Amino acid sequence: MKRTKKIVLPESEIPKQWYNIAADMPNKAKPLLNPQTKVPVTPQEMEGLFAKALVEQEFSSERWHDIPEEVLDLYKIYRPTPLVRATALEKALDTPAKIYFKNESVSPVGSHKLNSAIPQAYYNHIQGITNITTETGAGQWGSAMSIACKQFGMDLNVFMVKQSYEAKPYRKIVMNSYGAAVHASPSNITEYGRKMLSEDPGCRGSLGIAISEAVEMAVTKPNTRYTLGSVLDHVLLHQTIIGLEAEKQMEFAGEYPDKIIACFGGGSNFSGISFPFLRHRFTSPAGSKKALVEFIAAEPAACPKLTKGVLEYDFGDTAGMTPLIPMYTLGHDFAPDQIHAAGLRYHGGGRLVSQLKADGFINSVAVEQTETFNAGLLFARTEGIIPAPESCHAIAVTIREALKAREAGRSEVILFNLSGHGLLDMAAYDEYL
Numbered sequence: 001m002k003r004t005k006k007i008v009l010p011e012s013e014i015p016k017q018w019y020n021i022a023a024d025m026p027n028k029a030k031p032l033l034n035p036q037t038k039v040p041v042t043p044q045e046m047e048g049l050f051a052k053a054l055v056e057q058e059f060s061s062e063r064w065h066d067i068p069e070e071v072l073d074l075y076k077i078y079r080p081t082p083l084v085r086a087t088a089l090e091k092a093l094d095t096p097a098k099i100y101f102k103n104e105s106v107s108p109v110g111s112h113k114l115n116s117a118i119p120q121a122y123y124n125h126i127q128g129i130t131n132i133t134t135e136t137g138a139g140q141w142g143s144a145m146s147i148a149c150k151q152f153g154m155d156l157n158v159f160m161v162k163q164s165y166e167a168k169p170y171r172k173i174v175m176n177s178y179g180a181a182v183h184a185s186p187s188n189i190t191e192y193g194r195k196m197l198s199e200d201p202g203c204r205g206s207l208g209i210a211i212s213e214a215v216e217m218a219v220t221k222p223n224t225r226y227t228l229g230s231v232l233d234h235v236l237l238h239q240t241i242i243g244l245e246a247e248k249q250m251e252f253a254g255e256y257p258d259k260i261i262a263c264f265g266g267g268s269n270f271s272g273i274s275f276p277f278l279r280h281r282f283t284s285p286a287g288s289k290k291a292l293v294e295f296i297a298a299e300p301a302a303c304p305k306l307t308k309g310v311l312e313y314d315f316g317d318t319a320g321m322t323p324l325i326p327m328y329t330l331g332h333d334f335a336p337d338q339i340h341a342a343g344l345r346y347h348g349g350g351r352l353v354s355q356l357k358a359d360g361f362i363n364s365v366a367v368e369q370t371e372t373f374n375a376g377l378l379f380a381r382t383e384g385i386i387p388a389p390e391s392c393h394a395i396a397v398t399i400r401e402a403l404k405a406r407e408a409g410r411s412e413v414i415l416f417n418l419s420g421h422g423l424l425d426m427a428a429y430d431e432y433l
């Protein structure tokens with residue numbers, strides 16, 4: 001029988017709503033707290049920093065949220081993304097498991113980040129905001145916001161960790177090409193940046209410092225708001241477009257996944273592919289196929305927040321400026337080793353995923369960097385796509401599971417999310433090879 005390689009949904013099949021898992025979780029996640037008063041943060045407190053509609057989403061318990069027409073139009077530049085059967089990888093592993101991957105690398109920036117950048121820019125724009133700030137580590141989120149802001153005619157200031165600014169010049173050029181202003185952080189255009197530089201002129205920067213600079217600019221510059229690319233509930237909400245499409249595509253393939261795997265940085269691509277399938281676990285009879293699906297977050301061994309962290313209130317940034325978040329964390333001052341998967345170096349797991357992990361709905365595994373690059377190269381040499389170093393973690397865990405299935409002589413269906421391609425990460429591959 002001829003097997004289908006790729007399932008491409010027609011444009012008309014793009015989901016028209018995002019799914020909010022907060023509506024269905026058996027135990028609600030605890031609230032964010034104001035670090036001074038230890039009282040739950042109010043929407044009003046957050047509206048100085050984020051667009052009003054995004055704050056509403058952050059506090060919402062509505063199950064479905066309509067995707068605005070303008071956002072759908074921009075999604076159509078690259079969505080629906082393909083669901084691909086990794087037949088060549090299956091063959092190389094000689095496994096009875098069927099492996100599918102959702103290919104989010106086809107977006108113009110090469111990752112899933114645009115799924116949230118577009119609505120975040122849109123909601124700011126319709127509120128009349130004209131300036132956006134953000135930070136970026138490796139440059140993927142900054143690139144996505146650059147495209148999205150340009151589409152809605154807004155100015156964007158990106159604070160990029162100086163270390164990456166110097167090591168990854170192409171990402172900066174991508175952002176400049178879309179019209180964004182990119183500052184090496186610490187910079188001399190914010191008070192916090194100048195303070196850092198006066199204390200240590202050679203400072204290489206950190207995500208924590210870059211967040212602090214972006215937040216400072218957002219609250220001091222007129223008509224300006226800040227945006228964040230992961231961790232928060234509204235970001236995870238936007239990313240559910242991945243899983244909602246995948247659900248339709250699996251149905252076309254006549255399959256239902258037994259295992260769903262994604263890499264885990266702040267949780268946005270993992271939640272994006274998982275939450276729409278997880279919702280059926282809450283409502284399906286115990287022991288039924290939909291209730292038995294396993295969800296696995298693939299973390300770097302250098303930053304295993306879900307696997308080795310503790311569940312407690314912690315800051316979202318290094319400087320301790322954000323609200324306190326109830327999450328699995330390695331501590332906001334945790335400094336992971338310099339691994340190539342810079343997008344996975346965040347210290348905490350966000351509140352929704354953390355609650356679901358505590359309640360036993362989600363598993364996690366930590367993988368060493370060498371195993372991830374081996375997996376990425378096998379994937380490149382079989383399926384033809386060079387994966388982002390972050391995505392290599394999902395592939396490594398997929399390969400582990402496919403080999404277990406071979407040992408056990410068990411046929412099963414594995415779905416993983418290919419969060420991005422690695423064509424701007426050639427230096428990392430070079431070093432590995």
Ligand SMILES: *Cc1c(COP(=O)(O)O)cnc(C)c1O
Nearest residue numbers: 230265266267268269343390420
């Ligand atoms: C940012 C990024 C990640 C990690 O972020 P999550 O919020 O955990 O998804 C993973 N893969 C790629 C390609 C990224 O750009």
